[in-house]
Amino acid sequence: MDSLLIGFAGLGVLVLLIGLRMPIAYSMILVGGVGVTILNGPDIFFSQLKTLAYGQFSTYDLSVVPMFVLMGNISTKAGLSTALFRAASVWLGWMRGGVAMSAIAACAGFGAVCGSSLATASTMGQVALPELKRYKYADSLATGTLAAGGVLGILIPPSVVLVIYAVIVEANIVTMFMAAMIPGIIAVILFLLTIAIYVRIRPDAGPAGRLADRAEFLDATLNVIPVAVIFGLVIGGIYFGYFNPTPAAAIGVFLVWVYGTLRGFVKIAEMKDALLDTAKTTGMIYLILLGAEMLKIFMSRGGVPQAMAEWMANSGLSPMVIMIILLAALIFLGMLMDSLSMILLAVPFFWPVLVEINGGDFVDAANAGYGMTSEELKIWFGILALIVVELGLITPPVGMNVFVISAMAKDVPMKETFIGVIPFFVAELVRVSILVAFPTITLWLPRVLSG
Helix, strand or coil: CCHHHHHHHHHHHHHHHHHCCCCHHHHHHHHHHHHHHHHHCHHHHHHHHHHHHHHHHCCHHHHHHHHHHHHHHHHHHCCHHHHHHHHHHHHHCCCCCHHHHHHHHHHHHHHHHHCCHHHHHHHHHHHHHHHHHHCCCCHHHHHHHHHHHHHHHHCCCCCHHHHHHHHHHCCCHHHHHHHHHHHHHHHHHHHHHHHHHHHHHCHHHCCCCCCCCHHHHHHHHHHHHHHHHHHHHHHHHHHCCCCCHHHHHHHHHHHHHHHHHHCCCCCHHHHHHHHHHHHHHHHHHHHHHHHHHHHHHHHHHHCHHHHHHHHHHCCCCCHHHHHHHHHHHHHHHHCCCCHHHHHHHHHHHHHHHHHHHHCCCHHHHHCCCCCCCHHHHHHHHHHHHHHHHHHHCCCCCCCHHHHHHHHHCCCCCHHHHHHHHHHHHHHHHHHHHHHHHCCHHHHHHHHHHHC
């Protein structure tokens, strides 16, 4: 049987297994292992398996993953979310829709320390949902805001998924963190504008909160300063070259632990839980990475990525049209699987397509001569890919953030939450359109700080 046909048949089996709810890591390992065995025999498969795990997991760049995961887990237990939401509330809560805006601002701040969308949605949901209900916000706006706010954790540095993408395409992690900052800020601004427009159209959906007095304002602001210091030291240290991401993450873990300990939130039991959760999450991520590598080997031997790249290159479509097609495909895939799995599954197929059509001239053809290098194309596509991955977290049928918030707001039908995220989904499409049309928005900060 033709190897290319076997490769596409393997993809079909993979989609079927995922549809049957087999864990993505096991699906990729099974399809990759059986595929390589069919194409090249069991000896080749076992020979690769002997060294594949060590070769994959001994990469220094991956050591940052458990550190950032641990930092996020300790942050969840250290009371950072409460301090952030309280500060955001005294700054923004007095406006119409201000409590929802406060939730978005707090999600952005917590995501900047945590780096996980699901953890951001879960933690901020526990803190902000009671306040939104107390002020009688419309169910769709309240739950939709929290589900959408959670997606900010995937892009605002530090982000585990951003690290994984950088490892897959061999991009510089520090440069990816730099490139993610401005798009992340744009997301926050667009989400705040979305709420402002929403409550302008439906004033009863988001009533104004209470205006804090001077003493309360100062107290809430002072309590959030340690969070800003932690973020500034970790991300600022990375941006300005004082230390690499792994030491930066270790410093972040230490600072968050000190903060939580001094405030009495993190004791021995909480630290034990954080370490165990980190081990479980990291083990899951590494197993998915192993499965993705096995699948990539099978697909490469079957010639699937090469065939896709050749077909796209010979299609006669412009590079920008191909980019839009790839982003649309990522949005569709995001409706079927979680963000990390989608990045690991899709990028090994999509990135060769961009490499094939680039030919050193992608920008002249697509971006009116912005002078984008091949490395910058890698960064630009990565940021765009992660943004559309975010959309999968709030779209059916696998909108994980929606499920998380619905589990907390048991009295709100899931349909209402999905309705509530629609305006934020539109805002995200606006952000993608801006970044596609103007790549320099993404690339400006890396160029300035690296130059």
